[in-house]
Each structure stands twice: as structure tokens, then as C-alpha cells.
Amino acid sequence: MDLNLFISLLVRTISLGTPIALVGLGEGFSQKAGPLNLGIIGYLSLGAYVSWVMAYRLQNPWIATIMAMLAAGLLAAFVAFLVVTLNLSQIVVGVGVAFFAEGLVCLLTFIAWPNYLIPTSFNVGVFRTAGIPILREIPFIGEVLFGHHLFVYLMVGIAFLLHYIVNKTKFGLKLRAVGESTAASDAMGINVARIRYIVIIVSGMLCGLAASYMTLVRARAYVLGITGGVGFLALAAIVLGAWKSPRIVLAALLFGFVRSLHFLGQAQRWINIPSEVWQMLPYIVAIIVLMISSIRIGAEAPPELARTYIREDEA
Amino acid sequence: MGRKLLSELISTLIIIIIVMIAASLLFMLAGINPIEAIRLIIYGALGRTRGISESLIRAIPITLIGLSVTIAFRAGLWNVGGQGQFYAGAIGASFIALFFPMTRIIHLPLLFIAAFITGGIYAGIAGFLRAYMRVNEILSTLMLNFITLWLTQYLATGPWSDPGRIIVATAFFPDSARLNRLHDTVRVHQGLYLALLCVGIVFVILNYTVYGQKLKVLGANLTAAKYAKINIKKKIVTIFLLSGGFAGLAGAVEVSGVYYCLRNGAFPIEAGYGFIGIGAALMGMLTPVGTLISAVFFGILIAGSSYLKTVVDLHGHTVNFIIGLLIIGMVARHLFRPKIQKFLDKVLFGKKELTERGTSSGS
Numbered sequence: 022m023d024l025n026l027f028i029s030l031l032v033r034t035i036s037l038g039t040p041i042a043l044v045g046l047g048e049g050f051s052q053k054a055g056p057l058n059l060g061i062i063g064y065l066s067l068g069a070y071v072s073w074v075m076a077y078r079l080q081n082p083w084i085a086t087i088m089a090m091l092a093a094g095l096l097a098a099f100v101a102f103l104v105v106t107l108n109l110s111q112i113v114v115g116v117g118v119a120f121f122a123e124g125l126v127c128l129l130t131f132i133a134w135p136n137y138l139i140p141t142s143f144n145v146g147v148f149r150t151a152g153i154p155i156l157r158e159i160p161f162i163g164e165v166l167f168g169h170h171l172f173v174y175l176m177v178g179i180a181f182l183l184h185y186i187v188n189k190t191k192f193g194l195k196l197r198a199v200g201e202s203t204a205a206s207d208a209m210g211i212n213v214a215r216i217r218y219i220v221i222i223v224s225g226m227l228c229g230l231a232a233s234y235m236t237l238v239r240a241r242a243y244v245l246g247i248t249g250g251v252g253f254l255a256l257a258a259i260v261l262g263a264w265k266s267p268r269i270v271l272a273a274l275l276f277g278f279v280r281s282l283h284f285l286g287q288a289q290r291w292i293n294i295p296s297e298v299w300q301m302l303p304y305i306v307a308i309i310v311l312m313i314s315s316i317r318i319g320a321e322a323p324p325e326l327a328r329t330y331i332r333e334d335e336a
Numbered sequence: 337m338g339r340k341l342l343s344e345l346i347s348t349l350i351i352i353i354i355v356m357i358a359a360s361l362l363f364m365l366a367g368i369n370p371i372e373a374i375r376l377i378i379y380g381a382l383g384r385t386r387g388i389s390e391s392l393i394r395a396i397p398i399t400l401i402g403l404s405v406t407i408a409f410r411a412g413l414w415n416v417g418g419q420g421q422f423y424a425g426a427i428g429a430s431f432i433a434l435f436f437p438m439t440r441i442i443h444l445p446l447l448f449i450a451a452f453i454t455g456g457i458y459a460g461i462a463g464f465l466r467a468y469m470r471v472n473e474i475l476s477t478l479m480l481n482f483i484t485l486w487l488t489q490y491l492a493t494g495p496w497s498d499p500g501r502i503i504v505a506t507a508f509f510p511d512s513a514r515l516n517r518l519h520d521t522v523r524v525h526q527g528l529y530l531a532l533l534c535v536g537i538v539f540v541i542l543n544y545t546v547y548g549q550k551l552k553v554l555g556a557n558l559t560a561a562k563y564a565k566i567n568i569k570k571k572i573v574t575i576f577l578l579s580g581g582f583a584g585l586a587g588a589v590e591v592s593g594v595y596y597c598l599r600n601g602a603f604p605i606e607a608g609y610g611f612i613g614i615g616a617a618l619m620g621m622l623t624p625v626g627t628l629i630s631a632v633f634f635g636i637l638i639a640g641s642s643y644l645k646t647v648v649d650l651h652g653h654t655v656n657f658i659i660g661l662l663i664i665g666m667v668a669r670h671l672f673r674p675k676i677q678k679f680l681d682k683v684l685f686g687k688k689e690l691t692e693r694g695t696s697s698g699s
Binding site for chain 1: 362363365366367414416465469470471472474475476478479480482483485486487489490493494611614615618649650651653654655656657658659660661662663664666667668671
């Protein structure tokens with residue numbers, strides 16, 4: 022394998038792994054306090070649509086990204102209302118919101134561009150510049166690590182920030198307590214509902230950022246269903262990363278690598294493996310990963326994961 | 337009991353009305369006249385014999401996957417892999433249909449048995465992982481969905497494909513492996529009887545067998561299940577096998593009743609029957625008969641909106657926002673259903689609320 026191909030494989034690993042990492046970081050943060058959001062699939066679709074339509078209308082990718090984060094955060098806040106305030110099942114609401122958002126995005130796309138004549142990057146204010154000026158000139162290392170968009174480095178920053186918040190701050194202590202035992206934290210006077218609202222909304226906003234990265238940075242295009250698969254792989258990355266932010270990033274990069282093998286397999290044709298096998302490979306890896314993780318760290322999942330908490334005075 | 341059912345029906349109706357109002361508002365936003373849209377949906381789904389047939393065609397697989405979901409969710413197992421098991425069943429059925437030609441009377445049953453087994457074993461993987469390795473079944477079933485999706489595409493475009501066909505697909509099944517249409521002019525097929533039969537079977541299993549009783553105990557309370565001497569691990573695996581089997585049958589009726597071949601891209605995963613089946617089961621209160629009714633309702637909705645598509649060029653998945661709202665509405669219904677029941681007690685049945693008065697004076 023020649024060096025250029027190897028470099029582009031690693032570059033792809035990072036650019037495909039970044040959205041998985043962003044979703045995984047937010048959702049992992051949320052799961053640490055209990056809530057499981059299957060709605061991330063919906064937040065991603067909505068975020069992708071909003072980022073593209075705003076970048077088209079305003080011709081400014083930065084504002085578009087912020088709008089995408091706000092829209093996805095708003096949808097997440099609606100989910101938080103359903104699962105925290107109304108105590109509805111997180112799994113059922115998650116499936117419902119994923120459906121709702123997908124249909125809604127189809128309708129909104131139709132409203133924005135009748136007959137789905139979606140504008141291409143030529144007419145949309147996508148992100149153009151990429152890379153860190155001097156560092157990206159370094160041979161190999163620079164080409165692999167420093168030629169990316171700012172969002173990639175932002176993702177790494179977010180990973181460490183979340184890790185710090187969870188492990189070193191008072192808020193993080195409360196958050197972990199809620200994920201360990203909701204009833205006990207409630208008895209200690211921790212505002213369980215407030216913490217869960219915050220983590221669910223953060224998870225939604227990071228989905229918005231991930232979606233914006235996918236449309237405005239990586240693909241520089243928008244089609245319906247562009248975010249497919251990322252949400253599911255992020256869920257697996259969280260388990261592999263054992264709910265710890267830096268490890269979630271590494272897990273996401275592993276999935277990014279497996280996905281970029283598809284590209285390599287086609288470019289090289291060194292093995293006659295059909296495209297479909299490359300497509301299903303990340304999910305096979307995910308299942309193997311789930312098996313290995315369960316043997317190794319099965320007990321580390323937050324005990325309150327996906328459980329609805331109903332206070333005794335309400336029950 | 338009758339009052340409970342009545343309050344369930346009324347609260348379901350309220351949710352449907354609220355969702356329809358919300359849907360109308362969104363249609364208005366898109367510049368589509370909501371009354372016209374609803375008229376077209378109803379006409380497309382129920383207006384002609386053909387419409388009714390199209391609605392039923394969609395209701396058949398949704399019912400079967402809904403039954404699969406009902407079994408698993410009743411046991412407290414979140415099998416959200418109906419889509420993957422659907423494809424597994426379709427692959428199993430196609431294998432028998434294409435490579436083992438024989439007389440119809442053996443071929444068709446064998447095809448369905450194969451689909452039940454492949455769907456069941458595929459779900460059984462998740463069941464085994466859950467029972468013996470503590471792998472979260474939500475995650476494993478979600479991942480398994482994608483593997484059979486791509487496997488179907490691989491088989492239909494690669495080794496099993498028939499180069500003589502215009503679209504990329506396998507050869508047509510022989511007549512012995514096809515479900516007959518109920519009438520020459522409509523597409524609805526004998527799979528309808530199979531779906532009804534399965535509703536009956538699951539109803540009996542859940543309500544009149546020891547197995548069904550144990551399944552419900554497992555769903556209600558794990559500790560109680562242990563005390564009732566239920567072998568939980570084995571039970572989890574068998575429940576997944578059974579649950580996946582019905583989802584596999586859904587795949588079989590699609591290939592042998594509608595398409596007569598295994599083909600690629602017929603059902604995109606995000607909007608596939610697998611997830612709509614979850615909605616139908618939840619809307620049907622996790623009961624077989626309720627699931628059937630909801631599946632017919634969703635069938636009408638989907639068939640109607642694909643008719644709408646011929647008039648307004650909306651993407652086929654647009655209807656999902658209505659389905660999503662209904663799914664959320666169905667769980668939200670439990671918030672106000674007891675109040676409706678109390679209201680009914682007072683107004684219709686004139687019963688005084690003895691229990692509540694008793695507790696309030698006691699405390």
C-alpha cells in the first residue's frame with residue numbers, strides 16, 4: 022500500500038469518526054445520568070436539515086451550525102419534557118421521536134425546496150477552509166492530524182471538557198450520583214429533573230453539531246437520510262468506551278476506521294470483497310465489541326440507564 | 337373491565353384527534369390543504385376496492401411484526417430488531433423458494449417454517465447475548481438490523497441475482513412458492529389469513545398457556561420470576577426465538593405474497609415495517625387483537641399517504657411524523673386515561689368513589 026493511500030485512509034478515519042464521536046460524547050454524558058436517547062437519530066436528521074437550509078439562506082456556516090444545535094437542542098428539550106416531566110418510557114419516546122423527526126424533515130425539506138430540488142454546495146455557504154496553517158505542512162503527521170476542520174479539534178476539546186465536568190466538578194458528582202441511584206440522589210436533595218434536562222439537551226445540541234459537520238464540512242451536500250447509521254454506531258461507541266469521554270472518542274475513531282476500510286477496499290481491490298460486506302462490517306464489529314465489553318466491563322453501565330424515575334409522592 | 341376498555345378507547349380516540357390536528361397544522365405549513373390531504377388519504381386507502389387491498393397488504397407484515405414486538409415487550413425485553421428479523425425471514429423464505437422447488441402443498445409451508453426459523457434464530461442471537469453475556473438487547477438488535485439489510489442487498493445483487501431481469505433482484509419464485517391473490521383484480525394475498533391465524537396463536541399463547549403466564553411474570557417482575565422458579569436465561573432465549581419467528585414470517589409474506597422475489601432497497605430501514613410494527617404493538621396496548629387493529633390503522637395511513645404522493649410529490653417517509661406522534665401519544669395516553677375512567681364511573685355508571693373517600697378520611 023502506498024503512503025498517500027495510507028494517509029487518506031487515516032484522514033478518512035478521523036473525518037468519519039468525528040460525527041460518531043460527537044454524538045457518542047453527548048449521548049454518553051446523558052447516559053451517565055440515566056437517560057437513554059434513541060431520539061438521537063431524530064436530532065441528527067433535524068440538525069442536518071437546519072444546517073443546510075440556514076447555510077443556504079444566510080450563506081454563513083457558523084450561524085447555520087449554531088441554528089442546527091439550537092434546533093436539535095429544542096427537540097431534545099421536548100424529549101426531556103416527555104421522559105422527565107411526564108415520566109414516559111425513554112425507549113418508546115425515543116422510537117417515536119426518531120419517526121417524528123424523520124417525517125418532519127421530509128416535510129420541511131419539501132417546504133424549503135419543492136420537488137426536493139436541494140441546492141448543491143455551489144449555492145450554499147459551506148465551510149471552505151480547513152486545517153491548521155503551519156502544522157499541516159509537516160509531512161505525514163501534519164497531513165493526517167492537522168488538515169482537518171476546526172470542528173475535529175473542537176470535538177477533542179469537548180471530550181476533555183465533558184470528562185472534566187463528569188469527574189472533577191460538583192455538577193459531575195451529582196450527575197454520577199443520579200446515574201447510580203436516582204432515588205438516593207433525590208433523597209439527598211439533588212434536583213434530578215434539572216440534571217436530566219441538562220444532559221438530554223446537551224446530547225441534542227452535540228447531535229446538531231455532528232449533523233452540521235456531516236453536511237457543511239464533510240459531505241458538503243445534503244440528501245434526506247444523510248445521517249443514517251451514525252446514531253447507531255455512536256450508541257455502540259459509548260459501550261465500547263465504557264461511558265468515559267476520551268475512550269468514547271477512541272471507540273468512535275475505531276468505527277470511523279472500519280467505515281473508511283470500505284473506501285480502501287474499493288480503491289485497492291486487493292481482495293475481492295463485495296461492497297455490502299464493507300457496509301455491514303461496522304455493525305459486525307459493533308456486536309463483537311458489545312460482547313467483549315460486556316465480559317470486561319459489564320458492571321460499569323450506569324445502573325439507572327433507561328429507567329424511568331417516578332418520585333414516591335407521585336406514584 | 338368493560339369500563340376500562342371504554343376509557344382506553346376514548347383516550348385512544350382523543351390522541352388520534354390531537355395528532356390529526358397537529359398533522360393538519362404541519363400540512364398547512366407546507367401549503368397543502370389539510371382537509372384535501374386527509375380526503376385524499378382516506379380515498380386512497382379506503383375509497384376503492386384497490387385502496388382497501390393496498391391498506392391490507394401493508395397491514396399484514398405490520399401485524400406480524402407487531403405480534404413479535406408484543407411477545408418481547410410483554411416479557412420486558414426490548415426487541416427493536418424487527419427490521420433485521422424481517423429481512424432474515426425474507427432471506428430464509430427466498431432460499432427455500434428459489435432452490436428447493438417442489439409441490440405447492442409442501443413448498444409454501446416449508447417456506448414459512450424456514451422464515452420463522454431464520455427470523456427466530458436471528459433474534460435468538462440477541463437473546464443469547466442478553467441472557468448469557470449481559471449484552472443490552474436494545475443495542476444488539478439495532479446493530480443486527482443493519483447486517484441482514486446489507487446481506488439482503490448482497491444476495492439480491494450478487495450470488496442470487498438473476499441477470500435476465502430488468503431490475504436487480506432474484507429470479508421470480510415458482511408458482512408453488514407464491515401466495516395466491518384473494519381476487520384477480522387486487523394485490524392483497526393469502527398472507528392475510530396467516531396474519532389472522534398468528535393473531536389467534538399469540539392470543540392463546542399469552543392468555544391460555546403456562547408459557548404465556550411465565551412470560552408476563554418475567555416482564556412484570558424479575559424477582560418474582562426467580563421465586564416462581566422460572567429459568568430466566570433459557571426463558572429469555574426462547575422468547576427471542578418466538579418473537580423473531582413472527583417478524584421472520586412478515587418477511588416471508590412480503591417476498592412470497594407481494595414481490596415474488598428477493599430484491600434490494602424495497603424497504604428503507606428507517607421507515608421500514610420493523611419500526612412501524614413497534615408502533616402498532618404499542619398502540620394496540622401490547623395485546624394481539626389491539627395490534628391487529630392498529631396495524632390496519634397504520635396500513636390505511638401508509639397506503640393513503642402513498643396515494644397522496646401521486647397528487648403532491650411528498651417524500652414517502654413524510655407520513656412518519658404522524659406515526660411518530662401516534663407512538664408518543666399512545667404512551668402519553670396513560671397519563672389521562674385513569675381520569676377518563678373516573679369521569680365515566682361518575683357520569684355513566686353513577687358509582688361513588690368509595691375507595692378514594694375511604695383513604696382520604698382514613699388519613
